[in-house]
Amino acid sequence: MELQHQTQRILLPAKGSFILLTLALALLFNLLPWRNLVGVPDLTAAVLAFWCIHQPRRVGIGIAWTLGLLLDVGNGALLGQHAFSYAVLAFLALVVHRRIHWFPLWQQALHLLLLLLLTQLLTLTIRLAAGAGFPGWNYFAGSFVCAALWPALSFLLLLPQRQDEKPDANRSI
Amino acid sequence: MEYQPPPFFNRGPAPLVRLIFFVSLAILLMVLDARFRYAESVRQVVALAAYPIQRIAMAPVDLFHGVADYFGSTAALREENDALRTRQLRAAPDLLRLEALKEENVQLRRLLDAQERLPSKSVFAEILYAGRDPFSRRVVIDKGSQSGILPGQPVIDDVGVIGQVTRVYLLMSEVTLLSDKNQAIPLQVQRNGLRAVAYGGAEGGMLDLRFMAANADIRNGDILVTSGIDGTYPPGLPVATVSRIERDAADAFAKITLAPTAGTDRYRQVLVLSAEAKPAPPVEAEPPVPKPSRSKRSRKRE
Numbered sequence: 243m244e245l246q247h248q249t250q251r252i253l254l255p256a257k258g259s260f261i262l263l264t265l266a267l268a269l270l271f272n273l274l275p276w277r278n279l280v281g282v283p284d285l286t287a288a289v290l291a292f293w294c295i296h297q298p299r300r301v302g303i304g305i306a307w308t309l310g311l312l313l314d315v316g317n318g319a320l321l322g323q324h325a326f327s328y329a330v331l332a333f334l335a336l337v338v339h340r341r342i343h344w345f346p347l348w349q350q351a352l353h354l355l356l357l358l359l360l361t362q363l364l365t366l367t368i369r370l371a372a373g374a375g376f377p378g379w380n381y382f383a384g385s386f387v388c389a390a391l392w393p394a395l396s397f398l399l400l401l402p403q404r405q406d407e408k409p410d411a412n413r414s415i
Numbered sequence: 416m417e418y419q420p421p422p423f424f425n426r427g428p429a430p431l432v433r434l435i436f437f438v439s440l441a442i443l444l445m446v447l448d449a450r451f452r453y454a455e456s457v458r459q460v461v462a463l464a465a466y467p468i469q470r471i472a473m474a475p476v477d478l479f480h481g482v483a484d485y486f487g488s489t490a491a492l493r494e495e496n497d498a499l500r501t502r503q504l505r506a507a508p509d510l511l512r513l514e515a516l517k518e519e520n521v522q523l524r525r526l527l528d529a530q531e532r533l534p535s536k537s538v539f540a541e542i543l544y545a546g547r548d549p550f551s552r553r554v555v556i557d558k559g560s561q562s563g564i565l566p567g568q569p570v571i572d573d574v575g576v577i578g579q580v581t582r583v584y585l586l587m588s589e590v591t592l593l594s595d596k597n598q599a600i601p602l603q604v605q606r607n608g609l610r611a612v613a614y615g616g617a618e619g620g621m622l623d624l625r626f627m628a629a630n631a632d633i634r635n636g637d638i639l640v641t642s643g644i645d646g647t648y649p650p651g652l653p654v655a656t657v658s659r660i661e662r663d664a665a666d667a668f669a670k671i672t673l674a675p676t677a678g679t680d681r682y683r684q685v686l687v688l689s690a691e692a693k694p695a696p697p698v699e700a701e702p703p704v705p706k707p708s709r710s711k712r713s714r715k716r717e
Contacts, residue, residue, distance in 0.1 A: 273472040275544030307437040315461040319548040322444030333434040372449045374550035
């Protein structure tokens with residue numbers, strides 16, 4: 243298959259307030275009372291990975307760590323567990339951020355799936371080492387749902403940065 | 416003059432350095448939290464910061480409940496009202512006799528020189544949400560240290576024990592359910608007074624009754640109540656019913672599975688009991704010895 247890169251439009255710079263808002267909304271989503279539903283996506287991880295890939299200079303490991311700590315306390319988990327896995331996720335996203343733009347969205351989703359599964363595996367290892375029981379294979383279902391949502395998520399999060407379709411004839415670029 | 420890169424290219428420390436810094440910070444926190452419990456103050460501060468976000472996250476659920484209540488028809492309400500009234504009426508004779516029995520019990524205990532039981536106080540609370548941590552079974556309730564909740568207090572609903580308060584914030588507390596892997600509760604078979612200890616962690620939210628001899632007198636459907644010998648749970652609260660017994664000749668102990676009586680999925684209202692207060696020991700008692708019960712309770716809180 244030939245690599246097809248669609249002519250990408252030049253995007254407007256992302257607003258800091260928009261990044262913050264989406265991260266806060268994702269955090270809210272994670273803190274919703276989900277009870278024991280199977281396959282609830284870890285939206286915070288996905289949005290975090292998105293911004294690490296698209297705005298690597300503004301969202302990075304420090305923000306990931308802070309978000310993880312908030313989630314740890316909110317969920318009553320082991321303190322530092324999400325902070326750890328999100329920091330690793332952010333790092334991995336930063337590593338792939340130059341490469342991933344060359345792939346179409348569904349292949350980007352595969353990249354993301356790998357990252358998410360890896361972070362989940364890390365969390366699992368930590369908790370098993372700390373003496374918890376194995377939660378069952380359903381535990382990994384959230385990552386697959388999350389990866390499936392990636393195209394929609396990228397579309398939504400890039401919307402405010404798109405310029406209008408009509409090219410301006412007098413534009414310099 | 417030394418060459419400086421323009422600020423455009425200046426990206427601060429390398430990602431790997433940052434990763435190592437933050438990961439070691441996280442590992443430090445985890446070790447402190449899991450092994451030494453020094454991280455509680457950090458947790459308290461972050462919890463206060465996270466509280467508004469959590470309340471906002473609860474808003475859609477509250478709204479849903481509010482709307483459902485609003486549209487609940489008067490007929491349904493009247494029906495529920497009638498049912499509750501019948502239940503209350505049916506319970507009334509027992510309740511009236513209970514007062515007399517309580518008096519009698521106090522008198523008999525006095526005659527026998529046994530320790531008096533003090534009435535325990537309780538705090539009404541609502542379940543805010545179930546924690547999303549798939550490794551532990553916890554719920555968060557809406558009362559905290561501001562309402563006088565202390566770690567270790569038992570939590571019940573209208574049919575039985577659901578668990579124990581394990582962590583207290585200013586405005587919320589975490590309740591570890593009986594089905595959590597690290598939770599244990601001393602029980603007594605209601606039928607014959609046989610004592611045992613149940614542990615959480617069995618599949619499907621069930622409890623394990625461990626270390627019961629294979630020939631122990633226990634049957635399917637037996638009701639187990641708290642025995643109260645741990646000093647944490649008041650005696651006589653229903654906890655679980657026996658759902659399955661496997662007696663294997665190769666094993667010295669029977670494998671007994673219990674189904675908890677109380678369910679956190681049905682109602683949101685719970686009652687936090689204060690741990691049973693013991694009257695002060697008589698003055699002429701021997702000099703105080705270090706109490707073993709404290710370390711036991713703190714181990715249970717994990």
